Amino acid sequence: MAQYAREAVQQGIVSLNHRSRGFMDIVKETLRLLHEKLEIPADYHIAFISSATEGWEIVAQSLTVATSLHPYGGAFGKKWMEYAHRIKPMIEPGLADVLCVVQNETSNGTQVQMETLAEFRRDFNGLIAVDAVSSLGGIVLDWALADVWIASVQKCLGLPAGFGLFIYSPAALKKAEIIGDRQYYNSLLFIHENMEKYQTQYTPNGLGIYLLMRVLQQVPPIEEVDKVIKQRAEEWYEFFTSPDAAGRGMHLLIQNPAHRSDTVIAVEGQAEGIATIKAAALEQGITLGNGYGDWKNTTFRIANFPAIEEDEIAILKDFLRTNGL
Numbered sequence: 001m002a003q004y005a006r007e008a009v010q011q012g013i014v015s016l017n018h019r020s021r022g023f024m025d026i027v028k029e030t031l032r033l034l035h036e037k038l039e040i041p042a043d044y045h046i047a048f049i050s051s052a053t054e055g056w057e058i059v060a061q062s063l064t065v066a067t068s069l070h071p072y073g074g075a076f077g078k079k080w081m082e083y084a085h086r087i088k089p090m091i092e093p094g095l096a097d098v099l100c101v102v103q104n105e106t107s108n109g110t111q112v113q114m115e116t117l118a119e120f121r122r123d124f125n126g127l128i129a130v131d132a133v134s135s136l137g138g139i140v141l142d143w144a145l146a147d148v149w150i151a152s153v154q155k156c157l158g159l160p161a162g163f164g165l166f167i168y169s170p171a172a173l174k175k176a177e178i179i180g181d182r183q184y185y186n187s188l189l190f191i192h193e194n195m196e197k198y199q200t201q202y203t204p205n206g207l208g209i210y211l212l213m214r215v216l217q218q219v220p221p222i223e224e225v226d227k228v229i230k231q232r233a234e235e236w237y238e239f240f241t242s243p244d245a246a247g248r249g250m251h252l253l254i255q256n257p258a259h260r261s262d263t264v265i266a267v268e269g270q271a272e273g274i275a276t277i278k279a280a281a282l283e284q285g286i287t288l289g290n291g292y293g294d295w296k297n298t299t300f301r302i303a304n305f306p307a308i309e310e311d312e313i314a315i316l317k318d319f320l321r322t323n324g325l
Ligand SMILES: *Cc1c(COP(=O)(O)O)cnc(C)c1O
Pocket: 050, 051, 052, 053, 054, 076, 102, 104, 105, 106, 107, 131, 132, 133, 134, 152, 155, 162, 164
């Protein structure tokens, strides 16, 4: 990453005008690589946005007629609902024309399986928007099961924050055209018209786009990444379901294996013990992910993201074997 950033500075990429030919070529190649490496269908469009949170707003502003439904099980899902309903208030659930689902709920380490998304697809008559911020780039997603996929690059893609992806189907574009929202700088139609020219309607995070391109050039196809991530997740879950872990006061926050995330492992314990182990970890140069929202003091979270190396996992496991709560 440092090497790619250096390269971007040395080659003057960070100072390229974003409407210049050189910059547009980088955008074009990054889009091509996203389609190729993540196996995004050729007819799905990809736009660069500033964050996943912005993506939530785009869904509410440009793709929702009446209101949106938000079946959620954690803090990010709740936050999305609150933002969306400020823009398109919930008047009557039966009128909802968009279903908004957080595929991987980073706050508590749960995930919505593709089978469940397939049921939503079958039963819901409208657009489906999925927040895949902490799973996109880590596991295989069945793109056809939703019309919008939202991600940020700082989770599974392992890049510096401040840049997001908005992936949308032909049906989503068609609906945006029918709604015709052109009220905001980030109305989807403006975004789309600019991305068609490999541009953005505002000055984009050029360094972020370049880093994404360079990272995508060297990542394996998503099927391979998916296998590694799922194998590591299984090993983490075995690690925490062992009597040994229970003896040290740690257990998994999510009891039902079918609901457990592949990319975020949430471990629960007594608040005091959690605070102690986090402090002990810091002393050894290991940062254990804080709990989030309702689980702030009684959990820690382990990121199972592709950029994490085997030896880092081994060090963390050794630490957890020798430290109780
Ligand atoms: C991190 C995260 C977000 C927020 O992403 P930003 O890039 O900060 O907007 C949204 N949803 C989920 C599930 C997340 O993990």
